[in-house]
Amino acid sequence: MNEQAVANAQVAKSEWTELQRDIAGQLDPTAQSSDWRDWQWQLKHSIRDIELLEYMLGKCFSSQEQEQLRRTVAKFPMSITPYYFSLIHKQAYSTDPIYLQSVPSSLELETHSEEMADPLAEDKHRPVSCISHRYPDRVLFYVSNACAMYCRHCTRKRQVGDRESKPGRDDIEQGIEYIRNTRQVRDVLLSGGDPLMMDDEFLDWLLGRLVNISHVEVIRIGTRMPVVLPYRITDKLCRTLAQYHPLWVHTHFNHPREMTEAAAESLAMLADAGIPLGNQSVLLAGVNDCPRIMRRLVHRLVANRVRPYYIYQCDLAEGLSHFRTPVGKGIEIMESLIGHTSGFAVPQYVIDAPKGGGKVRVMPNYLISCSDRHVVLRNYEGMIVTYKEPDTYTPRSCEGGCERCGLDPPESGAEELDAIGIHQLLTNTETTEALVPASNERAHRMH
């Protein structure tokens, strides 16, 4: 870029819209455009109480509504960045997807018998306080309990914003030690809360410790910052992260309106730093439960170098019942995506199974039937076709003789695990013929 182009870019960066200036002025009469783009200013001026919310919305809740909202916020905290608040369409706020994701609702106080405080049983899978080890080769590392915005649909509502359970340096050290001592862990997902609430120096220290563990092959960061506070993505942060490749970032856009110019700029900065980007959406009633909305969203994501990764079915967490849709809605959305748009723009639809069952893919069924010679398939248009199986296939069995197959052991030294579950039934048929639930009465009687 020549000098003039750099100067123009700086001017463009310092500009703000009239709406942003008005919102900033309501929160801080001395605010400048540079403050608006300062993530610390945004955090300091986030909307956290009902009175301020009413003032900013230009609306008075009834005394009953106020009371219910106060109770809601006492149980599940509120924090809305001025930036995210500026995306609300105030003229139709009660059905606005940005409003619904950020502003508390008294419906969050309703409890239903199927709901759980910890629906994914994450707390039961914690060998140490800030690690959840649910899957064989990867762990979730909780490094922060704070978020820039407390999403109303958060599955970890029970713990985010709870200062009492904030991980301390000792907890983090303990987590690092657990990973160091567990050689099967090759993938570490930093989560929380939002890990990017931590300052750059802390992230630098933590990532430096993790990359020095030889069997850790990849680190991922789950963050909603590009959506709710894109100014957190600074040049300095990108320089810090770029030292620790392979590092992936998963973000969380739920609606195409969240893909603003500032959001797109933050994604471009991360992508230019060589960081692969993925997106995890949650299917939410009233927010994105529509094939057209989801299609627009995935198109905006890929246009900004973000691979749509998952659409989650809304969890059975307390306070989320008003966001839940039938699973059929998710299948309908997948039917509208698969084949209708580029394959790499199609996320996987998953239910994070209660009781720690983990992610279960629930996709439309494309395999209609099969014989030993043919497989019958249907495509996205409803066309039914047959695929002929090969006449000459020599089954290949794996006895772990990897040298014969030319497969080198993992360079990182990460421990390889034996097959479990259905994979075990398919591969270790000599030793495993059935998987029987521990509570199966008939099996107990037989013993």
Ligand code: SF4
């Ligand atoms: S950013 Fe993530 S962890 Fe934080 S409130 Fe939103 S969904 Fe929950």
